[in-house]
Amino acid sequence: MQTPPSRAPNADQIDLRQVFGTLRRYAPWLLLTPALAAGGAYLLSRQQPPVYEASASVIAVDNDAQNSLINNTLVTAPPLPQGAVEQVMHSRSVLNSVVGRLQKTDLDPALVRGIARDLTEELADNAFTRFKVRARLDPQQRGVYELRARAETPQAAQRLAEAGVESLIAWDNNRAKQGVIRSRQSLQEQLADLTARIAATPPSSLERQSLIAARGQVLQNLSQMAVLETAASGTLVLVAEPVAPRAPVSPRPLRNAALAGLLALFLSAAGALLSDSLRRRVNGPEDLLPLGLPLLGQLPLLRRKNLGQGFVAASHSGPLYESVGFLRINVQSLLQEGKHRRLVVSSAYPGEGKSSVTAALAESLGASGLRVLVVDADLRRPTQLKVWSPDRLATHPLPGTDPALPPATTVSEMFLRPEAAHATRVSPHVDLLPAGTPARGGLPGILNQATFRALLDRWAQGYDYVLIDSPPMLSLPDTLAVAPSTDGVLLVVEGAKTRLADVERTLENARVANVRVLGIVVNKLARVGSAYYSYGYGSEQASPPANPNLRATRV
Known part of the structure; x- marks a missing residue:
């Protein structure tokens, strides 16, 4: 009988618990990276020179005075099309006018030369930062143009905005006078021609009198052109003069640091999720289904307070008691035949909980009246005696x-003195063969020897089950050496941490070594999918009595 696997989530849904679990594992990097990015952005921003911005506003008006006398003596330019003002401000003639006006101000000549150089480079690159134009117009092209100028000091920003708006209005007025100027030039040419013809005709001739009358009319027209040229005006009128700004618009160290920190947090979180997705982990039983092995158990992740009296004591009640009960029933179903049933418990890497699972399974089998022998075969990192x-x-x-x-x-x-072998009683029906002092040298290779397998046959007599806690299969070959003399391997996988590729590599190593993997136990699951756990089976009242000879400690 196998524990029913949790229902696989919909592929279109996002498991927020899994996402938060991944972010929690990468929490140190997710906190350190934005902090470093924010600090670096703040320091870099503080080193940049300040930039100040001043603005001036002009309004585009309709010069129709609704008065025939005024309209007859007033020459106005047609409305400017959309975007024309911005193009004018970025034209060579207007920029030259701006530089000329700046040279007449009280600004530092070196600063003026720097501004002139920047304007020339911006014109060549067609990328403008000194002047920005913002328009708010109606469909008749009437509205407000805001001219923003940036410079290194507040006074320079104010003077640059003044020079810019003055050059813009002068260009607009000059645009209105162009037609009048051309008419005046034409009349002046007519006047010169009439004067020359009058000088060439006899004084008393009728032709001379006609030419004199025509010249008088041209002179009258020229005087009218002078009036019209003086009264000609454009459509742009200054409405808000620039003032010296108090604070720079850039750099803003705090804002830049906040933006850099948020961007780094977003990128690091995305990188963590992407890395985790590329290195797919075993987040639940559904991830193990393609492997084709039975899922023998799902053990929950216990809180720290539940481990106050140790893992074995925690297996006497609560969800761990129920989960271990399912594991025990599944193992008994797999190993029904055979007098001495032997089982190797291992994992891919250290820290996945194989030793705790071995102890909990032994305690559950012992509580059901079966005699169990636990062999701590992890000679380099023995754990069973501590559990x-x-x-x-x-x-x-x-x-x-x-x-x-x-x-x-x-x-x-x-192994050295097999005739003096003694087992340690750790529970009423559970005996333990401790590994002893951790050893790098000494006898770490005894599991590979045939003598050990013969001794294991002798020691297993009188026991219903023999559980061998062996080293991780991707770290040492000991498990592959001792497993062929047993019924198979029970592979422990830590939920939300063990990579699926590592599980597949472990199974491939076992297949090559002709080692039978009986099934998989998913350990430290954030939640267990069986709904029966909510009914309270295995409560404190129903749990078996704890061994009075045990001094439970947290592992």
Whole structure:
């Protein structure tokens, strides 16, 4: 019987719990990267020179005075089309006029030369930053033009805006006078021609009198052109003069730091999610379905307060008791046949909880009346004695042991002196063979030897189950060496951390070594999918009594 797997989420839905779990794993980087980006942006902004901005506004008006006398003596320019003012401000003639006006101000000549150089370069690059024009017009092209000028000092920004708006209005007025100027020039040519013809005709001739009368009319027209030229005006009128700004518009260190921090946070979070998606992790049972192996158990992630008395004590009640119960039933269903059922418990990498799962499964099997022998075969990082942590080490001889000899109570000692092998009683029906002192040298390779497998046959006599806590399969080859003499391997996978590629690589190594993988246990799941857990099975009242000889500690 297998624990029913959790229902796979819809592919179109986003698992927010998984997203937040991924961000929580990358929390140090997600906090450090924006902080560094914000600090760097702040320091860089503080080193940049300040830039000030002054603005002036002109209004585009309709000069129709609704008076025939005024209209007859007033020459106005036609309305400007959309975007014309901005093009004019970026024209060479107007920029030259601006520079000429700046040279007549009280600004530092070096600053004026710098502004003139920037305007020339902007004109060549067709990228303008010194002057910006913003228009708010109605369909008749009437409205307000706001001219913004940027410079290195408040006074320079004010003078640049003044020079810009004065040059713009002068260009607009000159636009209105162009027609009158051309008419005046034509009349002047007519006057010169008439004067020359009068000088060439006899004084008393009728032709001379006609030419004199025509010249008088031209002179009258010239005087009218002079009046019209003086009264000619454009459509732009100044409505708001520029003032010296108090604060610079750039740089803004705090704003830049905030934007850089937010951008770095967004990019780092996106990078973390992308990296996690590329390195797909086992987030639930549904991720393991393509592997084709049975899911033997799903163990929940326990809170720190639940582990106050140790993992074995926590397995006596609550959701862990129920989850381990499902695991025990599934293991018993797989290993129904055979007198001495042996099971290797391993994982891909350290820290996935294989030792705790071994102890919890042994305790559950022992609570059902079965005799269980736990062998801590992780000689380099032994953990079982710490998981069980008995108050006193009560030992008894194993089959084939001479009771008269000093007891050998660790796997390393028992391998050297098998006739003195003693098991440690850690629970009423559970015995433990501790690994002993962690060793890099010494006897780490005893699991590869045939002698150890023969000794395991002897020690397993009298027990219903033998659970071997072996090293991680991607770290050491010990598991692949000892597993062929057992019924198979129970692979422990940590939820939301173990990469699916690592699980696949572990299974491939087992297949090459002809090692049978019985099934997978997903450990440390944020939630367990079985709905039966909510009914309160395995409560404190219904749980089996804890071993009075155990001193539970947090692992």
